[in-house]
Amino acid sequence: xxxxxxxxxxxxxxxxxxxxxxxxxxxxxxxxxxxxxxxxxxxxxxxxxxxxxxxxxxxxxxxxxxxxxxxxxxxxxxxxxxxxxxxxxxxxxxxxxxxxxxxxxxxxxxxxxxxxxxxxxxxxxxxxxxxxxxxxxxxxxxxxxxxxxxxxxxxxxxxxxxxxxxxxxxxxxxxxxxxxxxxxxxxxxxxxxxxxxxxxxxxxxxxxxxxxxxxxxxxxxxxxxxxxxxxxxxxxxxxxxxxxxxxxxxxxxxxxxxxxxxxxxxxxxxxxxxxxxxxxxxxxxxxxxxxxxxxxxxx
Amino acid sequence: xxxxxxxxxxxxxxxxxxxxxxxxxxxxxxxxxxxxxxxxxxxxxxxxxxxxxxxxxxxxxxxxxxxxxxxxxxxxxxxxxxxxxxxxxxxxxxxxxxxxxxxxxxxxxxxxxxxxxxxxxxxxxxxxxxxxxxxxxxxxxxxxxxxxxxxxxxxxxxxxxxxxxxxxxxxxxxxxxxxxxxxxxxxxxxxxxxxxxxxxxxxxxxxxxxxxxxxxxxxxxxxxxxxxxxxxxxxxxxxxxxxxxxxxxxxxxxxxxxxxxxxxxxxxxxxxxxxxxxxxxxxxxxxxxxxxxxxxxxxxxxxxxxxxxxxxxxxxxxxxxxxxxxxxxxxxxxxxxxxxxxxxxxxxxxxxxx
Numbered sequence: 323x324x325x326x327x328x329x330x331x332x333x334x335x336x337x338x339x340x341x342x343x344x345x346x347x348x349x350x351x352x353x354x355x356x357x358x359x360x361x362x363x364x365x366x367x368x369x370x371x372x373x374x375x376x377x378x379x380x381x382x383x384x385x386x387x388x389x390x391x392x393x394x395x396x397x398x399x400x401x402x403x404x405x406x407x408x409x410x411x412x413x414x415x416x417x418x419x420x421x422x423x424x425x426x427x428x429x430x431x432x433x434x435x436x437x438x439x440x441x442x443x444x445x446x447x448x449x450x451x452x453x454x455x456x457x458x459x460x461x462x463x464x465x466x467x468x469x470x471x472x473x474x475x476x477x478x479x480x481x482x483x484x485x486x487x488x489x490x491x492x493x494x495x496x497x498x499x500x501x502x503x504x505x506x507x508x509x510x511x512x513x514x515x516x517x518x519x520x521x522x523x524x525x526x527x528x529x530x531x532x533x534x535x536x537x538x539x540x541x542x543x544x545x546x547x548x549x550x551x552x553x554x555x556x557x558x559x560x561x562x563x564x565x566x567x568x569x570x571x572x573x574x575x576x577x578x579x580x581x582x583x584x585x586x587x588x589x590x591x592x593x594x595x596x597x598x599x600x601x602x603x604x605x606x607x608x609x610x611x612x613x614x615x616x617x618x619x620x621x
Numbered sequence: 622x623x624x625x626x627x628x629x630x631x632x633x634x635x636x637x638x639x640x641x642x643x644x645x646x647x648x649x650x651x652x653x654x655x656x657x658x659x660x661x662x663x664x665x666x667x668x669x670x671x672x673x674x675x676x677x678x679x680x681x682x683x684x685x686x687x688x689x690x691x692x693x694x695x696x697x698x699x700x701x702x703x704x705x706x707x708x709x710x711x712x713x714x715x716x717x718x719x720x721x722x723x724x725x726x727x728x729x730x731x732x733x734x735x736x737x738x739x740x741x742x743x744x745x746x747x748x749x750x751x752x753x754x755x756x757x758x759x760x761x762x763x764x765x766x767x768x769x770x771x772x773x774x775x776x777x778x779x780x781x782x783x784x785x786x787x788x789x790x791x792x793x794x795x796x797x798x799x800x801x802x803x804x805x806x807x808x809x810x811x812x813x814x815x816x817x818x819x820x821x822x823x824x825x826x827x828x829x830x831x832x833x834x835x836x837x838x839x840x841x842x843x844x845x846x847x848x849x850x851x852x853x854x855x856x857x858x859x860x861x862x863x864x865x866x867x868x869x870x871x872x873x874x875x876x877x878x879x880x881x882x883x884x885x886x887x888x889x890x891x892x893x894x895x896x897x898x899x900x901x902x903x904x905x906x907x908x909x910x911x912x913x914x915x916x917x918x919x920x921x922x923x924x925x926x927x928x929x930x931x932x933x934x935x936x937x938x939x940x941x942x943x944x945x946x947x948x949x950x951x952x953x954x955x956x957x958x959x960x961x962x963x964x965x966x967x968x969x970x971x972x973x974x975x
């Protein structure tokens with residue numbers, strides 16, 4: 323393991339610096355200017371504003387910890403923090419449970435490359451319509467008089483409509499899983515597609531059954547895809563507010579929803595506090611996921 | 622069924638046929654491999670040699686025919702129940718496992734309950750046999766091509782297969798290493814006594830490695846025999862061509878002569894064949910004296926091979942004729958480019974396929 327790291331680092335260090343001309347730096351300059359102006363500066367600004375003094379109608383650049391104290395002393399905000407973590411973990415698990423078998427089917431069992439591409443494009447088709455429509459379309463599906471309840475009642479499986487389907491944690495999880503699962507399927511299918519079929523034949527020839535091949539060969543080799551997928555899904559779910567607003571009837575309040583509300587009532591300082599906390603959580607999550615695999619080595 | 626299986630035969634194929642669409646990739650292949658035998662399988666690309674190997678291993682299902690291992694019909698059995706080891710052309714090592722875990726993989730696959738210490742002992746024994754001691758903990762990306770080849774071999778041999786199939790095992794190695802691995806492969810096989818079936822596209826590898834040699838052409842066996850016999854007595858013009866040591870001329874038999882575009886050649890050895898042709902080995906040709914049979918061709922160029930020199934001539938109608946001069950027979954003759962020479966050989970050195 324350590325030997326690998328040394329080799330990888332050595333390989334990284336080999337390109338001679340002297341050959342890099344000023345021209346090479348010019349290539350990266352627009353990106354650096356853009357990212358500095360529109361990412362680094364605004365993020366520093368948010369951290370700064372979170373310490374400003376907020377009064378009912380205005381905000382002044384006088385440094386104070388008031389907004390931070392407000393956040394951590396309010397049970398509403400703290401519980402919204404936990405709701406965010408709970409929904410994120412649930413959606414992450416669901417996208418994995420739904421996405422991994424799908425990716426396995428597309429990436430490994432569909433041998434025809436054209437069909438493989440077609441199936442992956444099918445996964446993306448929902449994105450041809452707007453985000454709001456995709457979310458709101460769940461209402462007539464899950465509602466008290468929605469499609470699922472009607473079908474179940476017609477089939478005689480239930481007598482009373484299930485009310486827990488809509489405006490609950492469940493509807494938020496269903497909606498988010500459907501929207502974000504494709505970001506899990508893509509990277510995993512990509513990694514699975516790169517597995518040399520001879521490796522699986524060799525494992526079969528050596529007497530390994532399907533489950534053992536899946537556990538010992540396929541899963542470890544697809545792990546980088548799982549990690550990349552998990553990063554995509556995590557970043558998007560942690561910053562979510564629209565799905566929970568549309569499908570929970572404002573009962574599920576994520577940190578994203580708090581930011582929207584606070585900005586709406588011009589409470590910039592508290593919105594900044596939540597923004598900093600959310601960014602911090604995302605940073606920790608990404609760092610943690612990247613510890614699972616060495617992406618530099620795998621990709 | 623057991624009755625007509627030859628004594629000591631480990632692998633037996635009967636009328637094995639595999640089609641892709643209309644094309645028969647394998648056309649009624651029958652042969653057997655005896656215990657302790659090293660058989661090499663030579664064929665040009667597209668001759669079906671890899672398909673044949675995969676059908677024997679169970680990765681491809683044949684439409685007709687039968688595969689038997691030690692007298693047992695395994696045609697419908699999955700690969701891992703056939704007792705066959707398969708060494709892949711690209712090695713197909715498990716990229717995320719160490720050398721040790723690659724080799725131990727087959728031992729840890731359930732079946733008979735084996736303790737970890739037993740697995741460890743057998744894995745280390747096998748690594749020792751293939752000469753990989755001390756590399757157990759390395760990742761398979763941290764070892765050389767030759768070492769990867771040894772891991773692939775050890776991984777297959779450790780589960781004690783009844784037969785080992787090797788799909789162009791030396792193809793991914795450089796020339797120097799290939800020569801060393803040839804010797805190694807034979808040494809390892811002799812230690813274990815397991816029969817090897819070795820597929821290759823290289824005639825020199827096939828001749829050097831095999832106790833017996835199968836020549837495969839367009840999905841059918843052209844010839845099966847000891848290397849010396851195949852080399853000296855090719856069964857048909859195509860075999861002569863694959864061996865890459867025969868000048869093969871088209872033409873037909875008329876009376877006592879084989880008539881080519883380059884003139885008639887007196888007949889001595891005749892071999893029955895579906896397509897008429899005349900073959901004579903590169904090293905049987907001479908320009909020094911008229912040996913009885915021959916033709917005229919213009920000198921083009923020479924190629925130095927170390928122990929021999931190869932001279933290339935061209936007949937008026939564009940057929941390239943090769944003459945191999947072994948340097949142990951004295952210094953090579955000097956030829957003048959473009960000048961026409963009489964290339965001749967003794968009639969009994971030529972083979973007429975009629």
